[in-house]
Amino acid sequence: DGGITQSPKYLFRKEGQNVTLSCEQNLNHDAMYWYRQDPGQGLRLIYYSQIVNDFQKGDIAEGYSVSREKKESFPLTVTSAQKNPTAFYLCASSMFASGRLHEQFFGPGTRLTVL
Amino acid sequence: KNQVEQSPQSLIILEGKNCTLQCNYTVSPFSNLRWYKQDTGRGPVSLTIMTFSENTKSNGRYTATLDADTKQSSLHITASQLSDSASYICVVRPEYGNKLVFGAGTILRVKS
Numbered sequence: 001d002g003g004i005t006q007s008p009k010y011l012f013r014k015e016g017q018n019v020t021l022s023c024e025q026n027l028n029h030d031a032m033y034w035y036r037q038d039p040g041q042g043l044r045l046i047y048y049s050q051i052v053n054d055f056q057k058g059d060i061a062e063g064y065s066v067s068r069e070k071k072e073s074f075p076l077t078v079t080s081a082q083k084n085p086t087a088f089y090l091c092a093s094s095m096f097a098s099g100r101l102h103e104q105f106f107g108p109g110t111r112l113t114v115l
Numbered sequence: 116k117n118q119v120e121q122s123p124q125s126l127i128i129l130e131g132k133n134c135t136l137q138c139n140y141t142v143s144p145f146s147n148l149r150w151y152k153q154d155t156g157r158g159p160v161s162l163t164i165m166t167f168s169e170n171t172k173s174n175g176r177y178t179a180t181l182d183a184d185t186k187q188s189s190l191h192i193t194a195s196q197l198s199d200s201a202s203y204i205c206v207v208r209p210e211y212g213n214k215l216v217f218g219a220g221t222i223l224r225v226k227s
Contacts, residue, residue: 042119042217090158100213106158
């Protein structure tokens with residue numbers, strides 16, 4: 001898990017509610033990512049950010065929002081528009097050098113369940 | 116479309132036995148291929164990384180091989196231990212762009 005922390009570990013949400021997942025890193029990494037993991041599928045990229053105050057949509061951004069106000073923090077909000085949010089959410093970070101993103105280090109994950 | 120396929124989906128072996136996990140990919144050209152170990156309820160941790168010019172890479176009892184011509188990689192685990200029970204994920208980084216391509220993983224269970 002390195003220097004990446006995610007909280008909470010477990011999160012329960014009622015339908016129609018927005019929830020925010022926290023991700024913090026002390027690795028001084030430039031880039032941060034959010035992935036969603038579902039059983040039997042590979043990790044899917046939701047959003048990523050290469051620098052502060054800038055982020056890009058990944059492959060499944062609909063129903064999610066992010067912010068990158070600080071280098072060490074990249075919170076993910078799961079909105080009520082996300083129709084099937086129950087999943088395991090992983091945050092990752094990496095260095096960005098020579099125009100390339102380097103090895104990604106993953107946090108311990110947050111399991112979100114919609115009741 | 117860039118894809119990574121892993122087999123088998125799941126595997127059960129006895130403690131002390133060896134096993135081999137497979138990864139086929141269509142990503143081309145690619146920059147590197149990495150194998151991750153993911154314990155249940157935890158984030159993935161990197162085991163090995165290989166560039167297109169490397170054929171094999173070891174990390175203790177884990178040995179990864181790569182055949183860039185056939186676009187296949189394997190992860191061999193020697194003398195398995197109960198702590199090897201986890202999901203093993205093959206991940207390919209394309210040469211262009213910064214998005215990784217993930218396989219669905221192989222779930223390994225080592226029993227005594």
